Amino acid sequence: MLSNSHRMLYLLILTLTCAACSRGHDSKTEDRMIAALTAHKTDQVTSIDLNTILPKGWSKLCVQTPFMLQDVLEKEADAKVKNYKMITDDANVIMWVFSTNDDPTYITIPRKTVMDFSSPNVNHSICTDPQQPELNLTMIKDTKSYYFN
Numbered sequence: 001m002l003s004n005s006h007r008m009l010y011l012l013i014l015t016l017t018c019a020a021c022s023r024g025h026d027s028k029t030e031d032r033m034i035a036a037l038t039a040h041k042t043d044q045v046t047s048i049d050l051n052t053i054l055p056k057g058w059s060k061l062c063v064q065t066p067f068m069l070q071d072v073l074e075k076e077a078d079a080k081v082k083n084y085k086m087i088t089d090d091a092n093v094i095m096w097v098f099s100t101n102d103d104p105t106y107i108t109i110p111r112k113t114v115m116d117f118s119s120p121n122v123n124h125s126i127c128t129d130p131q132q133p134e135l136n137l138t139m140i141k142d143t144k145s146y147y148f149n
Helices: 004-022 027-039 070-077
Strands: 047-049 058-064 092-099 105-110 134-140 143-147
Touching (some): 058 070, 070 092
Antiparallel strands (some): 047 134, 058 092, 092 105, 134 143
């Protein structure tokens, strides 16, 4: 039989584990995206087919940049974003993966060590869908960046 202190510790661990599971983080997709971006950081490749990275059934991919408000993200995504959290530094961006059947999941991409989300076009989109599944890559000020059309 568990003592009260062990029981409390067990409940705390269980609660934290369940909270982490419900946040919607998709570590497998995150690993695939980081590997793809890192692999093309210095080569001449100009686009990546998102169908090779994202899970089957994805319907939209949107990038949340630092300090982006939830209502701006949701307007661009045309969907509610559960588990939204404001990015308050410029170290990462969050990619939200929407699917036809589930709540959105997210992946975190380090901007400095992997690749930054930036475009040569001022009015580029923060979202794309399976009809335009290309993640475009380009050099901006001697640094390779990714963007959507």
